[in-house]
Amino acid sequence: MIAEVRSLQDIPRIGDKMSKRFVEHFGSEDQALDAILAGDIASISEVEGIGQRYAISLIQDVASRVEGVNVTDFLRTRESMDVYEKLLDIIKEFAHTRYSRDKLHVFFPYPGSKAEKIMQIRRSVSYYMETATVLEGDGAIAELLPKVSQLNFKHQYPKVRDRVIITSDQDSYEYARKRFAGLIDVHFTRSLSEFIDVSRGFSQVIAVGDDYLAFDFPEDVEPEFITDLQDLEDFKVVPEKEIFAFSRNLKSLESSIKAVRLLRSKGIRFFDRMDDDTLELLASTLSLIDEDGDIVHGTDEELDRITSAIERLPSCVSESVTFVNDELNSCLEKSQMTLSGQDMLKVMNGSIELKDMLGKTLHKSYHSIIKQGIEKICNDLQLEKKERLMVDSLFPEDIMHPVEADVDSLGALKQYLIKSSQKRKFNHKREVSRILSSYRELSRELAREVLDFDVGFAIGSFACTYGLVMPAISTSTGIGFKNGRNLFLLSRHGDVIPIDYSVGENSFSPEDEMSKVVLLSGVNSGGKTSLLELLAQSIILAHMGFPVPAEAMEISLTESMYYFAKSKGTLDAGAFETTLTEFSVVADESSKFVLADELESITEPGASAKIMAGILEVLSENDDTMSIFVSHLSEQIMENTTCDIRVDGIEASGLDSDLNLIVDRSPRYNYVAKSTPELIVERLSKKTKGKEQAFYDKLRSKF
Numbered sequence: 001m002i003a004e005v006r007s008l009q010d011i012p013r014i015g016d017k018m019s020k021r022f023v024e025h026f027g028s029e030d031q032a033l034d035a036i037l038a039g040d041i042a043s044i045s046e047v048e049g050i051g052q053r054y055a056i057s058l059i060q061d062v063a064s065r066v067e068g069v070n071v072t073d074f075l076r077t078r079e080s081m082d083v084y085e086k087l088l089d090i091i092k093e094f095a096h097t098r099y100s101r102d103k104l105h106v107f108f109p110y111p112g113s114k115a116e117k118i119m120q121i122r123r124s125v126s127y128y129m130e131t132a133t134v135l136e137g138d139g140a141i142a143e144l145l146p147k148v149s150q151l152n153f154k155h156q157y158p159k160v161r162d163r164v165i166i167t168s169d170q171d172s173y174e175y176a177r178k179r180f181a182g183l184i185d186v187h188f189t190r191s192l193s194e195f196i197d198v199s200r201g202f203s204q205v206i207a208v209g210d211d212y213l214a215f216d217f218p219e220d221v222e223p224e225f226i227t228d229l230q231d232l233e234d235f236k237v238v239p240e241k242e243i244f245a246f247s248r249n250l251k252s253l254e255s256s257i258k259a260v261r262l263l264r265s266k267g268i269r270f271f272d273r274m275d276d277d278t279l280e281l282l283a284s285t286l287s288l289i290d291e292d293g294d295i296v297h298g299t300d301e302e303l304d305r306i307t308s309a310i311e312r313l314p315s316c317v318s319e320s321v322t323f324v325n326d327e328l329n330s331c332l333e334k335s336q337m338t339l340s341g342q343d344m345l346k347v348m349n350g351s352i353e354l355k356d357m358l359g360k361t362l363h364k365s366y367h368s369i370i371k372q373g374i375e376k377i378c379n380d381l382q383l384e385k386k387e388r389l390m391v392d393s394l395f396p397e398d399i400m401h402p403v404e405a406d407v408d409s410l411g412a413l414k415q416y417l418i419k420s421s422q423k424r425k426f427n428h429k430r431e432v433s434r435i436l437s438s439y440r441e442l443s444r445e446l447a448r449e450v451l452d453f454d455v456g457f458a459i460g461s462f463a464c465t466y467g468l469v470m471p472a473i474s475t476s477t478g479i480g481f482k483n484g485r486n487l488f489l490l491s492r493h494g495d496v497i498p499i500d501y502s503v504g505e506n507s508f509s510p511e512d513e514m515s516k517v518v519l520l521s522g523v524n525s526g527g528k529t530s531l532l533e534l535l536a537q538s539i540i541l542a543h544m545g546f547p548v549p550a551e552a553m554e555i556s557l558t559e560s561m562y563y564f565a566k567s568k569g570t571l572d573a574g575a576f577e578t579t580l581t582e583f584s585v586v587a588d589e590s591s592k593f594v595l596a597d598e599l600e601s602i603t604e605p606g607a608s609a610k611i612m613a614g615i616l617e618v619l620s621e622n623d624d625t626m627s628i629f630v631s632h633l634s635e636q637i638m639e640n641t642t643c644d645i646r647v648d649g650i651e652a653s654g655l656d657s658d659l660n661l662i663v664d665r666s667p668r669y670n671y672v673a674k675s676t677p678e679l680i681v682e683r684l685s686k687k688t689k690g691k692e693q694a695f696y697d698k699l700r701s702k703f
């Protein structure tokens with residue numbers, strides 16, 4: 001049944017309580033739904049009370065509601081599910097992120113009736129196969145992808161302590177308190193003096209309303225007047241919030257940007273929604289902030305000038321004072337003063353101070369030295385006009401010796417510089433924040449796209465590494481391939497002997513050997529199980545829209561696949577019954593693949609052969625079903641049926657010098673191959689000595 005999923009309530013497994021947790025985790029219902037529909041298992045597993053397993057099954061559930069099909073529609077037995085899961089495990093090794101490892105679970109085999117879906121996935125996977133080929137051997141992308149994760153903008157920014165909103169309007173006050181709760185102080189003032197008092201406690205004052213607009217404020221109070229707070233964007237009031245949110249995601253975003261640049265540089269079209277200019281503006285804006293949410297030093301010349309002036313002010317002033325005093329001393333040492341008789345009389349009768357007379361004489365030199373001292377400070381600190389004027393009052397007008405810098409003037413200059421830097425920083429942050437706030441959604445999408453790229457890229461790299469190809473989908477019932485390689489063996493051993501094989505109608509079938517019901521006989525350890533597994537892998541991958549492990553393959557799509565693996569233990573009567581029950585459903589009209597491995601072990605050989613003959617007869621009645629049964633009892637089975645069943649064989653011709661079986665792993669068509677257990681006995685005999693060898697020789701003599 002196909003159902004639309006428009007809200008969390010549409011998902012039966014999400015009740016009220018769970019729905020609240022989803023909204024809390026993702027920030028809104030839309031975002032939660034978005035994550036579910038996008039198959040973001042990694043993020044969903046982080047919702048309180050949801051683990052990875054639950055997230056996977058939830059996503060598969062939703063997908064099955066949306067697409068009207070679920071994973072067990074095609075994979076009908078536990079063993080077929082095992083093969084699918086083992087395949088996913090191999091593909092997952094190529095994923096660079098947890099997101100993509102988890103998301104690979106959204107891919108599963110579809111029944112042939114969903115051919116359109118399979119074709120759609122094939123197109124996308126083919127693109128990723130090409131991409132993986134282009135990027136093969138490129139270590140850079142593999143380094144970038146693990147650094148990307150979903151963006152999280154939910155971080156709480158700590159309160160900004162040096163900024164305040166002041167208003168004398170009750171409504172604005174209430175509104176501001178609500179909107180900026182916990183972010184900055186909001187004050188309600190009843191008078192201008194109260195306004196000024198509060199303002200003095202903060203370096204940035206945002207005044208809402210125009211009550212005090214017309215007043216002249218003292219120099220140290222410089223409010224920014226805002227008429228309507230509702231129109232004011234967040235970034236203008238607390239730019240730190242946006243910057244902080246981005247700073248928390250900096251690594252992810254920077255790596256995403258580099259990944260996009262890299263892909264585009266290789267001619268790979270990626271994330272068209274964001275053109276190069278938009279991407280570069282984001283990159284350059286991000287380069288202005290650090291991981292703590294601060295503006296990076298060296299990104300704003302004016303701010304750097306002021307900051308450096310603040311830092312160097314005390315040492316620079318003290319150097320200048322030393323300079324002035326040294327100059328003054330040397331000037332005094334070189335000076336002479338001649339007193340006239342008149343002057344002496346004035347000094348004696350107290351109408352003039354000797355010091356004043358000295359001052360008059362030294363006036364010019366003193367001021368020239370002070371001027372040099374001031375120049376030195378201004379130049380060293382690269383001060384600007386208004387700041388220079390403040391330096392003027394650092395040294396006393398009247399002659400003083402030794403000269404000292406005026407503490408109050410020095411404090412005022414420092415305060416002025418600090419305020420300028422805060423103002424500059426605030427404006428700079430506003431600009432950075434303004435740009436970043438316009439990138440919120442796009443950035444989120446960017447990271448998601450890169451993560452989704454990793455999903456596709458994992459599939460592409462898997463295909464590229466194992467040399468997989470897209471199978472041709474054929475309309476006649478059959479599966480056939482050239483140089484097929486069992487992926488489980490390949491991933492374990494690195495190399496396998498390629499196999500050619502075909503069942504049903506396709507261009508790989510030998511003429512007149514197009515039987516759809518086949519018994520696979522042959523030598524122990526010849527590779528029958530491995531071939532059956534290879535068929536299962538190929539059938540599953542082809543129905544997922546994925547490439548298959550062969551040089552070339554043709555396959556027809558079916559509605560389901562049954563894989564009955566070889567039983568591992570001794571089977572009791574219950575298990576025999578269960579197996580028969582499982583088989584009873586195989587006998588319907590739908591198209592399917594049925595793979596069975598040594599079913600004979602379910603009961604004693606004579607009865608097994610009869611049962612298997614019966615099952616194969618039923619299966620052969622369905623033209624759309626392909627059945628491949630591995631058995632050591634092919635001759636007995638054939639004796640029990642008149643049905644046209646083909647027997648293929650994998651045969652060993654002997655033992656090589658290392659006592660390994662010499663086997664042609666590709667089955668011979670229409671050929672009953674002997675199990676040749678005698679070869680195994682021979683091998684054991686040759687590998688042992690003494691009594692043990694004698695035992696094996698005795699067994700050999702029985703053949």
Ligand SMILES: Nc1ncnc2c1ncn2[C@@H]1O[C@H](COP(=O)(O)OP(=O)(O)OP(=O)(O)O)[C@@H](O)[C@H]1O
Nearest residue numbers: 496497498499523524525526527528529530531665
């Ligand atoms: N195509 C191949 N290339 C290389 N090695 C293979 C191949 N097929 C099988 N083998 C090796 O042979 C071993 C035995 O294979 P497999 O279990 O498939 O044989 P079998 O015919 O099912 O044996 P039995 O009849 O004893 O169950 C495998 O574990 C693998 O190591």
